Amino acid sequence: MAELLEIRNLRIEATIWPPGEAARDVPIVDDISFTLARGKVIGLIGESGAGKSTIGLAALGYGRGGVRITGGEVRLDGQDILSLGRGGLRSVRGARVAYVAQSAAAAFNPAHRIGDQVIEAAIRHGILDRAAARRRAAHLFEVLGLPDPERFGARYPHQVSGGQLQRAMTAMALLPGPELVVFDEPTTALDVTTQIDVLAAIKAAIAETGTAAIYVTHDLAVVAQVADDIMVLRQGRMVEHGPAEKIITDPEAAYTRRLVTVRTAEGAEAEDQSDRLLDIDGVTARYGELTVLSDVTMHLPRGQTLAVVGESGSGKSTLARVVTGLLPPAGGRVFYRGRPLPPALRHRTRDDLRAIQMISQMADTAMNPRHTVAQIIGRPLRFYFGLRSRRRRDRVAELLHQIELDPSLAHRYPAELSGGQKQRVAIARALAAEPEIILCDEPTSALDPLVADGILKLLLRLQAETGTSYLFITHDIAIVRAIADSVAVLHRGRVVRFGPKREVLAPPFDDYTDLLLESVPELRTGWLESVLRTRRMGSAGH
Template sequence: MHDLLSVRNLKIEATAYPPGEPPKDITIVEDVSFSLSKGRVLGLIGESGAGKSTIGLAALAYGRGGVRITGGEILLDGENLPVLDKAGIRRVRGTRVCYVAQSAAAFNPAHRLGDQVIEASLTHGLMTKAEARKRAAYLFGVLGLPDPDRFGDRYPHQVSGGQLQRAMTAMALCPKPELIVFDEPTTALDVTTQIDVLAAIKHAIEATHTAALYITHDLAVVAQISDDIMVLRHGRTVEYGSTRQIIEQPRQDYTRALVNVRQAKKGEATVQSNTQLKIEHVTAGYSNGFTVLHDVSLHLPKGQTLAVVGESGSGKSTLARAITGLLPPVSGSITFDGKALTPALKQRSRDDLRRIQLIYQMADTAMNPRQTVRDIIGRPLTFYFGLHGTAKTERVKELLEQIEMASGFVDRYPAELSGGQKQRVAIARALAAKPDLILCDEPTSALDPLVAEGILSLLMRLQAETNVSYMFITHDIAIVRAIADSVAVMHRGRLVRFGPKSQVLSPPYDDYTDLLLKSVPEMELGWLERAIATRKIESAGH
């Protein structure tokens, strides 16, 4: 079969600017080779920093942030992209090779979706406006979007996240490209939405016979859509083969670790009666009159983990904001160790603030990039305990050891840490206050599977050592199964199921919990097709 894309001995470099040191060149991708035929999908998988997105963007002859292609060839139907002049690159991008970003923020909120979907086709003179609109409507239908002939009249804010992601796929497919680069297109989606988007992307690729590079850090996801898989680490190829071989007979230790990754496991607490946090009939919303939480009641025993699970918009994070006092409830009460918590944060005592800490989803945005690890972890030590100087530094080092990071990290800045290290520092900052309860707001969702497993294991070990309680907000059922003692399932601001893990995750289920459990990708070929078929049968039954 003729190779549409042939990458040979690819080398990509960038310039690093270490603090206090002169700039230096670093190699971020080295000696990577693969080929891709029309109509086939190659999955690129690996941890953050493995070079996945860099390789994908290289297929567009693009290097972001000063990245340079310094060696090898990227042949698109025999044409070597890195040696093209600017006019040649403009001829390729948006016509022969298109890109689907991770975030739907790639859309301009001020323009209708249809106009944005057809823009590249018109800009490059590939078709008339009427032809482009007809093509867009066809693609909207292929991708399962509602009312395909009129869907393009909507603005980005008028559709869901899953619909936006499918619209972005339509935008890439509209110019009839030979190759599409999908850069983690479902990572930001809930599992219930992800399954529909995956199925739509797979169907669209088959219908248009387009080749695709599919970038992700989730092996279970890429197994559903790829013909072949390349496993990357530190910019180099670890293993490259058919999806079946990678999934069923991985040859390298790192690949085997990815295939066999199992979340940290803890048994469910046998007694769940020693209530520490009690939420009774809480309703909460925002100043515009929009109610997010409706009459929510649940409790969390001391030293245990309550997993709060549900899709985006279900009210999980709003519940956490109500507990911390960032969003005072409209009605209802929240008690902690038998004492009613003042609804508003600014009215709470310093000790109330200390006892309930929060770990955010994105450690990057939760840290000041101009502060060192010493400053970040040290701030609560000064605020709550008045520590300064040597005493504070020694306590920071103790906390670093507790999160399995050496004291040598104390003077590093966030930019000098990996994603997993940043999240560990965020955990240390929460621990610095010696809290009784930590609200964990999807702290592993942005991390690679092996790194996430390490963070979960750390959290479980810290709980065993300190008897701290966790409310763990997530949409990942695998995490719920791994770490929870009790589970609360939320949907559209309401509590639809609550109780011990063994009860909540056992049938009979309500319809939403059943859908949630059946939407978690499994590491086996054909899972996606079976899951979609099951949904159709159940929908027909209803």
């Protein structure tokens, strides 16, 4: 089979400025080689900062800010990508090669309609005329499970959920019919039921078009469903490379075995429901005329974790916005320590603001790109506690240690960090306020399993030490089992199941909760096909 992509001895360096030392160049990708045939998928997996996304971008002839490709070859169908000038790269990108980014929110222009952005590349490269491109977009929207596919493109990015926007970005990459697509965590923002549809759509598109793909992820169970080969990376170097089945069932390297076997322990069950810190009572929320939450009621005891699960667009993140005061509810109330909170953020006291912090799903859009890590984490320290100068710097260093980042990163800007590092900075910023409640909106979705495991253990330890309560929004049932005391299942803006974890995750299930639990990826090849067969049989039975 002809090799479409050849990467040989790739070396990528970055310049760092350690405090008090001279600038120096360090390798962040070192001597990476692999080939990829048409219609095949290679999965790149490893810890945050291992070089996965950097290698994927290098396949497009791109080195993100602060890095340089200093050695090796990248050939697409025999053509040396690294030797192309700007004009040559423009003719290739979007037409022959495409990229699906980790953060859809950062990939779309908020001032333009989604459909216009999805079809832009195909039109600019002369691949399709506008009418044909719109028909192709509607077809991809339907394949990717987006609502009202004929009119979905008329919406603006802020009018859809994070998961819907991620699928729209997948459509944007696939629309011109590229030869190579780099998928950088394309299902990170998706709930488990939608994830199955997107994975199936990606597999189908690759099979039908002969497109080759690089699939970057931290989730071995996901990559097992789409990849033919897997390369395991650590600190910019290859740890192990081979067929997906071999890597998953019989890994040779100790690091790979850790990735395969890492499991989080079951969290403690909710026992005492009497000491309620947060009550959500009959909350209804709307965006204009669109009702997103309907009569939502649940509660969070002191020192415990309430996990809120449901599909993209079910209202999970909207619920967090209501609790924080970013979106005043159209009906119902939110109570903190037994007293009603002012619905709008601007009417809340400084202590109310400090007590309830939020870790956003999209770290890219939650941090000012012109501020350093020290400024980002230091702002709540100054605002809530008046810390200045050396005391603030020392506390920033302590917080960076807590979330397993080197304090030297305090001088970096968000663009100089990996996706996982940015998410950990967002966690540190929330911890800086010493809150009583943290609203966690998919805080570990950008992290590899080992780092995510460490973050979850950190959150549990902090909870045990300080009594902090978590409202934890996630689509990962494994995380629910590991960290939750109680669980609320949202479906189309309504609570369909709520109670202690041991009750919510035990049969008999309602149809929607049953679907959620059946959709959790298993670490075995062929799982996706078996689930799809079961779904088809169930549909035929009805």
